Amino acid sequence: LLYLGEGKIQDKNLPHCMKLTEMILKEFWTEYCKIKDDLKNSLSRISHTTDLWSDQNLDSYMALTAHFMTCYDDHTSARRV
Numbered sequence: 001l002l003y004l005g006e007g008k009i010q011d012k013n014l015p016h017c018m019k020l021t022e023m024i025l026k027e028f029w030t031e032y033c034k035i036k037d038d039l040k041n042s043l044s045r046i047s048h049t050t051d052l053w054s055d056q057n058l059d060s061y062m063a064l065t066a067h068f069m070t071c072y073d074d075h076t077s078a079r080r081v
Contacts, residue, residue, distance in 0.1 A: 042068040
């Protein structure tokens with residue numbers, strides 16, 4: 001927010017932490033439902049790959065990628081990642 005506001009943002013312009021949490025969770029569940037529907041409607045198999053790593057502080061991270069094909073209403077297909 002500060003970067004986009006070019007330093008002109010004041011405290012009163014920032015959302016409260018509870019409002020920010022609510023906004024983030026709402027966006028998460030929206031995207032979660034979209035992905036869940038895409039996976040449910042995939043044309044065939046779903047291929048998963050994972051990557052595990054840690055940073056210099058030994059904080060661990062994991063990434064999961066799913067590759068699958070979907071079909072749109074106009075009967076075109078596309079590979080989704």
